[in-house]
Amino acid sequence: xxxxxxxxxxxxxxxxxxxxxxxxxxxxxxxxxxxxxxxxxxxxxxxxxxxxxxxxxxxxxxxxxxxxxxxxxxxxxxxxxxxxxxxxxxxxxxxxxxxxxxxxxxxxxxxxxxxxxxx
Amino acid sequence: xxxxxxxxxxxxxxxxxxxxxxxxxxxxxxxxxxxxxxxxxxxxxxxxxxxxxxxxxxxxxxxxxxxxxxxxxxxxxxxxxxxxxxxxxxxxxxxxxxxxxxxxxxxxxxxxxxxxxxxxxxxxxxxxxxxxxxxxxxxxxxxxxxxxxxxxxxxxxxxxxxxxxxxxxxxxxxxxxxxxxxxxxxxxxxxxxxxxxxxxxxxxxxxxxxxxxxxxxxxxxxxxxxxxxxxxxxxxxxxxxxxxxxxxxx
Numbered sequence: 001x002x003x004x005x006x007x008x009x010x011x012x013x014x015x016x017x018x019x020x021x022x023x024x025x026x027x028x029x030x031x032x033x034x035x036x037x038x039x040x041x042x043x044x045x046x047x048x049x050x051x052x053x054x055x056x057x058x059x060x061x062x063x064x065x066x067x068x069x070x071x072x073x074x075x076x077x078x079x080x081x082x083x084x085x086x087x088x089x090x091x092x093x094x095x096x097x098x099x100x101x102x103x104x105x106x107x108x109x110x111x112x113x114x115x116x117x118x119x
Numbered sequence: 120x121x122x123x124x125x126x127x128x129x130x131x132x133x134x135x136x137x138x139x140x141x142x143x144x145x146x147x148x149x150x151x152x153x154x155x156x157x158x159x160x161x162x163x164x165x166x167x168x169x170x171x172x173x174x175x176x177x178x179x180x181x182x183x184x185x186x187x188x189x190x191x192x193x194x195x196x197x198x199x200x201x202x203x204x205x206x207x208x209x210x211x212x213x214x215x216x217x218x219x220x221x222x223x224x225x226x227x228x229x230x231x232x233x234x235x236x237x238x239x240x241x242x243x244x245x246x247x248x249x250x251x252x253x254x255x256x257x258x259x260x261x262x263x264x265x266x267x268x269x270x271x272x273x274x275x276x277x278x279x280x281x282x283x284x285x286x287x288x289x290x291x292x293x294x295x296x297x298x299x300x301x302x303x304x305x306x307x308x309x310x311x312x313x314x315x316x317x318x319x320x321x322x323x324x325x326x327x328x329x330x331x332x333x334x335x336x337x338x339x340x341x342x343x344x345x346x347x348x349x350x351x352x353x354x355x356x357x358x359x360x361x362x363x364x365x366x367x368x369x
Contacts, residue, residue: 031308092340092351
């Protein structure tokens with residue numbers, strides 16, 4: 001255990017920081033594929049019930065995306081920014097290709113547009 | 120004191136009050152919004168309590184968000200000053216769940232900052248009653264008068280009776296609004312969920328071990344590309360469709 005707090009407390013702290021009620025958190029969790037009901041989630045947040053690892057990750061996705069939104073909304077925009085060619089941005093499909101490459105030798109049908117040989 | 124002349128027409132007032140309460144009862148059926156309901160309650164309160172210059176209603180929801188209405192700009196000013204100082208008779212009524220009566224703002228000492236600021240307005244007396252449903256204070260209703268000692272014990276009782284009905288009405292309207300908001304959020308949530316589930320299916324077809332592995336891949340791609348998971352899922356689906364031979368074949 002590297003965390004000083006149990007994970008459910010991290011979730012509860014993140015929920016509060018995200019400004020969400022338990023119900024809003026549950027709707028967010030439902031939106032990214034969560035399958036436990038609102039009472040299960042509330043019980044987990046208060047340390048009164050278990051939540052499987054995969055459901056915990058779904059819950060994390062929901063609350064982390066909300067925290068990102070809040071953080072981004074609070075950021076001050078830059079006056080001068082440079083535009084990058086799309087191929088230099090981390091494209092989610094390219095990342096998925098990498099993940100498939102690392103996981104199994106099976107070829108995917110998509111040919112990566114750029115050389116991604118490193119790693 | 121000034122009791123008897125104002126309430127000599129008590130039976131007539133009771134009849135009026137009954138009509139007022141019936142009017143409030145019809146609101147839920149017509150599915151008003153919370154704002155229009157607050158406005159209606161405010162107007163009715165101003166008409167119901169004798170010697171009233173203006174009335175106001177403040178509603179505080181579960182997230183501490185305030186909605187308010189005032190039947191008169193003076194009331195709006197007097198109310199705004201309370202929130203500015205975070206102190207005043209209505210806030211006391213709401214927080215302590217008690218009826219608060221100010222006979223004369225000139226001699227009032229309980230809220231010194233507010234009293235000093237409100238002195239320049241043409242208001243002398245006020246009465247504030249908490250809006251309570253099932254034990255919780257959801258806000259406060261208040262009436263102001265330009266005459267000192269405008270409100271007595273009977274006016275207090277009248278406003279308390281009014282507030283009890285208003286609280287039920289407002290909390291029902293709020294519950295209805297919450298339910299509507301939730302169902303709209305659920306529809307959006309289910310749409311997103313469908314997209315993620317479809318993308319998981321695509322990834323499984325491409326070799327992901329199971330739906331959990333597919334989710335982990337989506338989550339990783341979402342974090343590393345700094346893109347929302349639903350946006351990643353949309354890309355995955357679009358990419359699968361573009362590779363579909365039945366689409367490009369003919």
